[in-house]
Amino acid sequence: MASKKPCRYGGGCYRKNPQHLRDYSHPNDSPESDEEANNPKRKRANDVIDSEENETKKTKGVDSPKDNDPEEASESPNESSCDAKAEEETDSDQMDKDIPSPDNVKDNIKQKYLMEMPEDFYQFWEFCKEQNKSQPENAMYSFLGWKLVGPYDILAGKHKGISRNKNGRRPNYLLHYRYYYDPPEFMTVIRGDDKTQFHIGYFRDVPSEMPVFVAVNQAADSCNIVPRGENIFGAVKNIIDETLKAKSTDQEKKKKMEHFQSKLVNFAQTKGICLALQSPSMKQRNKKVVCKSFHGAGIVVPVDQNEVGYRPVPETPADLKKMLKKVVDSKTEKERDKNMDPIQELVTLVQFANDECDYGEGLELGIDLFSYGGDVLHPIVEHLLPLAYQLLGRFEYKEIIESHLRHRSHKVNNELEL
Numbered sequence: 001m002a003s004k005k006p007c008r009y010g011g012g013c014y015r016k017n018p019q020h021l022r023d024y025s026h027p028n029d030s031p032e033s034d035e036e037a038n039n040p041k042r043k044r045a046n047d048v049i050d051s052e053e054n055e056t057k058k059t060k061g062v063d064s065p066k067d068n069d070p071e072e073a074s075e076s077p078n079e080s081s082c083d084a085k086a087e088e089e090t091d092s093d094q095m096d097k098d099i100p101s102p103d104n105v106k107d108n109i110k111q112k113y114l115m116e117m118p119e120d121f122y123q124f125w126e127f128c129k130e131q132n133k134s135q136p137e138n139a140m141y142s143f144l145g146w147k148l149v150g151p152y153d154i155l156a157g158k159h160k161g162i163s164r165n166k167n168g169r170r171p172n173y174l175l176h177y178r179y180y181y182d183p184p185e186f187m188t189v190i191r192g193d194d195k196t197q198f199h200i201g202y203f204r205d206v207p208s209e210m211p212v213f214v215a216v217n218q219a220a221d222s223c224n225i226v227p228r229g230e231n232i233f234g235a236v237k238n239i240i241d242e243t244l245k246a247k248s249t250d251q252e253k254k255k256k257m258e259h260f261q262s263k264l265v266n267f268a269q270t271k272g273i274c275l276a277l278q279s280p281s282m283k284q285r286n287k288k289v290v291c292k293s294f295h296g297a298g299i300v301v302p303v304d305q306n307e308v309g310y311r312p313v314p315e316t317p318a319d320l321k322k323m324l325k326k327v328v329d330s331k332t333e334k335e336r337d338k339n340m341d342p343i344q345e346l347v348t349l350v351q352f353a354n355d356e357c358d359y360g361e362g363l364e365l366g367i368d369l370f371s372y373g374g375d376v377l378h379p380i381v382e383h384l385l386p387l388a389y390q391l392l393g394r395f396e397y398k399e400i401i402e403s404h405l406r407h408r409s410h411k412v413n414n415e416l417e418l
Contacts (some may be wrong), residue, residue: 052125077089093236103160109151112159114396117151118202118210119233119275121189125155127233127267131260140190140236143256143362144243149191149414150177150201158416171415172405180410181223183367184389184397186215189232194412196220203227205285205300207396212285215297219410223371225297230279235267237261238277291364294321294371301360310360311353313346313368320368322383328374336376343369347380354391362388370401378405 007024102108128139128148137148137156146286153159153176163301165171175197177188186204192198202211213227214235229235240261243249249257268275289298290310294317303309313320323342330336346365353361366384369377382405389398407413 008215105155109154112154113151114174114399115187115204115207116210116233120233121202122142123267123271123273124232124346127264130267131263140260143253143260144240145193146200147191148189150187150189152189153416154248156345162416162418165415166417169285170404172407172417174400175407175413176415177183177221178400178413180219180373180408181217181219181225181295181371182404183225183370184394184400184404185241185297186217186225187211190236191412197412198226200232200239202232203297207214207394211298213279213282217295223373224294225295227278227282227297229277230274230282233264233273234277234279235276237264237268237275240264290360291318294368299360299363299367301363303360310364311358313361313365314349315346317368321372324369324372324374328372330376343380347383350384354387359388359391363392378408381405 004025007026072235104109104225106122123147128136131139135156137152139148140141140146148156154288158172162171164214167288177191179197179199182188184207185205186201187204188199188201190200192200198216199219200214200216203213203215204211209232214229214232215225215227215246216235216239217225218221221312228238244254244257244261257289265275267273272355285300286298288300290301290303291312292298301310315323323339327336327343330339350362350365353359362384366381366388382402385401389395389401
């Protein structure tokens, strides 16, 4: 039997197309050489990649017979439905684990969302309680149509007594009000209208650190994440300022906004809370941004004095978007494979960058593909982002992105809905 032609992308190839697997060989098809196996850098990167692949196999079944052996797939016509059921059961098992609910509300939120909330988060709840004692979460609803959601639902006690949501499983708080374009760095705390999917959330670069700003996104329109202030007080104040200037704003609602705005400013001033659109800390953070990324909020990764930590994706944003459009718009699998070649080359370059500790390139490419959207790009995102977050030590984000990609939807996701 003639030997297969080596795949040009080697071990970095993510394709599961049966015809591709029949025509080309990959390093995993046979034991690698001693020299390659003993390469320290390669071994370190491969250890992480192997860990990623093993986890993926457990949750996604990527090496199931239907992917790798078309003959076996043809003998098992129910394979696809079985795999889908297995994936659903795996997710269900994960959600069925009891999530501790510590008595301390701050510990409770951290347990469910994997991150601590800043002090202004709690101060804003206290402020809203002054405006609407019985339902603080609705303090802005009558004139802005906004509701406090996400971790605020814990403060409101909406999680209590809910063992199963409308999906028949325990609530997954990592998905609670996580919109289609929300990267792991973004956590929604205010929900607007469902038509534009306007929402406000905290954005942080590192999960173990406090947010760097509060931003808005309209998921029905784009992936753009727009900073509106250093904290939630500043963001709400600055957005109301813009709304008051709009000619379309209803006069009765305008009066309510002005009244609310006045109280908000007074409260913030007594607490020494910054209300600037661009605070000094935000400006300092801007200096650390290594690239803007498709969502516009930028990414920050550690770069040492030798400039090790980041290297840019070797394509302009405009050119990369054109490449992705071709992939997403492909009519056939053959056309898609051809259009995917330039993307695969970028993935290969990311692997070289990871070997040399420039982890930022994988994060940049992964975030850009995630922000562009499209189910066909998810396998590459699943390959890039969890690995990037693991290499950067941002393990909470790894868990969030894996969960999000399994359930990613254009619908508004309320995990506490019955």
